[in-house]
Amino acid sequence: xxNSPASFPRNFRKDYLVAARGEGCWIIDQTGRxxxxxxxxAAVVSIGHGVPEIGRAMAEQSSQLAFAHTTQFHxxxxxxxxxxxxxxxxxxxxxxxxVYFTSGGSEATETAIKLARQFHLENxxxxxFRVVARxxxxxxxxxxxxxxxxxxxxxxxYQPLLAEWGHIAPCFCYHCPFDKKFPDCAIACANDLDRxxxxxxxxxxxxxxxEPVVGATLGAAxxxxxxAQRIAEICRERGILLIADEIMSGMxxxxxxxxxxxxxxxxxxxxxxxxxxxxYAPLGGVLVAPRVVEAFERGSGAFQHGFTYQSHPxxxxxxxAVLDYIESxxxxxxxxxxxxxxxxxxxxxQSHPHVGEIRGLGLxxxxxFVKNKSAREPFPKEENIAERVRQAALDENVLTYxxxxxxxxxxxxxxxxxxxxxxxxxxxxxxxxxxxxxLQKVFPT
Numbered sequence: 274x275x276n277s278p279a280s281f282p283r284n285f286r287k288d289y290l291v292a293a294r295g296e297g298c299w300i301i302d303q304t305g306r307x308x309x310x311x312x313x314x315a316a317v318v319s320i321g322h323g324v325p326e327i328g329r330a331m332a333e334q335s336s337q338l339a340f341a342h343t344t345q346f347h348x349x350x351x352x353x354x355x356x357x358x359x360x361x362x363x364x365x366x367x368x369x370x371x372v373y374f375t376s377g378g379s380e381a382t383e384t385a386i387k388l389a390r391q392f393h394l395e396n397x398x399x400x401x402f403r404v405v406a407r408x409x410x411x412x413x414x415x416x417x418x419x420x421x422x423x424x425x426x427x428x429x430x431y432q433p434l435l436a437e438w439g440h441i442a443p444c445f446c447y448h449c450p451f452d453k454k455f456p457d458c459a460i461a462c463a464n465d466l467d468r469x470x471x472x473x474x475x476x477x478x479x480x481x482x483x484e485p486v487v488g489a490t491l492g493a494a495x496x497x498x499x500x501a502q503r504i505a506e507i508c509r510e511r512g513i514l515l516i517a518d519e520i521m522s523g524m525x526x527x528x529x530x531x532x533x534x535x536x537x538x539x540x541x542x543x544x545x546x547x548x549x550x551x552x553y554a555p556l557g558g559v560l561v562a563p564r565v566v567e568a569f570e571r572g573s574g575a576f577q578h579g580f581t582y583q584s585h586p587x588x589x590x591x592x593x594a595v596l597d598y599i600e601s602x603x604x605x606x607x608x609x610x611x612x613x614x615x616x617x618x619x620x621x622x623q624s625h626p627h628v629g630e631i632r633g634l635g636l637x638x639x640x641x642f643v644k645n646k647s648a649r650e651p652f653p654k655e656e657n658i659a660e661r662v663r664q665a666a667l668d669e670n671v672l673t674y675x676x677x678x679x680x681x682x683x684x685x686x687x688x689x690x691x692x693x694x695x696x697x698x699x700x701x702x703x704x705x706x707x708x709x710x711x712l713q714k715v716f717p718t
Contacts, residue, residue, distance in 0.1 A: 295322020298696050311704045312674035316521045316691035319548040320598050327553045330594035335587050351584040354592045361530035365539040369563030374584040378520035378546030379413030381557040386417045387578045389480035389514045395572030401479040409443040411490045425682025441465045444496045455497040463503035480514035485532040488521035491679050492639025492687035501536040514541040524548030527635035528609040554591035604694040608635045618705035641687040651684040659686035665711035
């Protein structure tokens with residue numbers, strides 16, 4: 274940057290490039306250097322950068338109506354987008370479901386926590402307030418979202434501010450917390466919810482929140498068959514709402530509109546963000562199933578919650594334009610074959626002595642790096658392996674998403690790959706080639 278920086282950075286010890294424009298799967302900085310966006314900027318940009326139709330739709334909406342407060346008005350863009358999302362959702366949302374739009378994923382989680390609490394108040398169960406989640410999970414950075422998150426490192430500085438509502442074991446077959454192997458494990462990680470409820474005042478639990486495919490924290494960890502179904506069954510039996518956090522895994526990223534559809538489960542609440550507007554506008558949302566909606570309709574009639582910018586007309590116009598683009602080009606259907614192409618290109622890396630596992634679903638993939646492959650032993654945190662791989666890939670003009678702590682919240686390195694749905698076969702080869710070079714640089718021997 275030519276002038277002294279004025280923005281508050283995420284990290285004062287890091288040098289930041291200045292992005293100038295985007296084209297498809299590429300971001301170009303102010304010097305003209307081009308970067309292949311293999312992570313879609315934190316699994317956000319699904320349709321690619323620089324699609325002019327989205328900007329035109331936003332400009333047209335802002336010229337008609339840029340803002341209307343939701344205490345007084347609804348707007349056609351938000352109503353239209355809500356109808357379209359409910360039509361994409363599991364069947365239990367399609368007759369009487371509603372959508373509450375926010376400005377992002379963290380706000381969506383906050384909204385879901387409050388919805389779950391008030392749902393039980395409306396039903397005459399005021400003792401229910403706790404939202405249980407899993408260790409090694411992430412649901413957002415606001416205090417409520419951080420309370421339910423099980424990401425050790427992100428919680429640590431704010432621990433005194435966070436309520437303790439309870440976390441169960443993660444679902445992570447590569448590092449099973451019970452030292453078992455599927456299918457002999459009898460899905461112990463799902464049954465841990467039952468065990469937890471028996472031991473921790475189940476009557477006070479309002480909801481259980483989970484990422485069907487765990488994104489950044491575990492690096493695209495996919496549950497084994499039967500896990501999601503068992504979790505849903507326990508919640509039904511216990512009268513607990515099931516919240517599916519699809520902020521990263523939803524909106525087609527795994528090859529279906531919502532990843533829960535791979536296991537045919539029907540949550541009570543679904544959270545969306547990131548891909549809902551493909552990064553063209555700050556937008557998130559909470560899909561609410563009819564049985565939850567009906568409790569409010571027959572009860573107090575009002576949800577005691579709100580944001581100034583909820584259901585923003587320009588942001589929801591962007592969401593509609595993104596869905597138009599996806600539908601006109603059948604991009605949801607493109608995800609799975611494109612993922613197979615990318616996995617084929619990456620397959621040679623699996624034999625590397627420090628690549629423990631390549632995992633994921635659709636275009637949400639993770640590569641975990643290990644010190645000892647046979648023992649699945651992680652590198653010590655201080656070796657900073659994920660960041661070093663990111664930097665080495667950046668030297669090859671490829672952008673990835675690094676994270677530490679996947680094993681126990683401290684140790685464990687992986688990178689996330691979540692490219693735009695429009696990525697080409699040639700670009701998949703470029704990603705694999707850059708990672709091959711990066712691994713040679715980080716592990717020279």
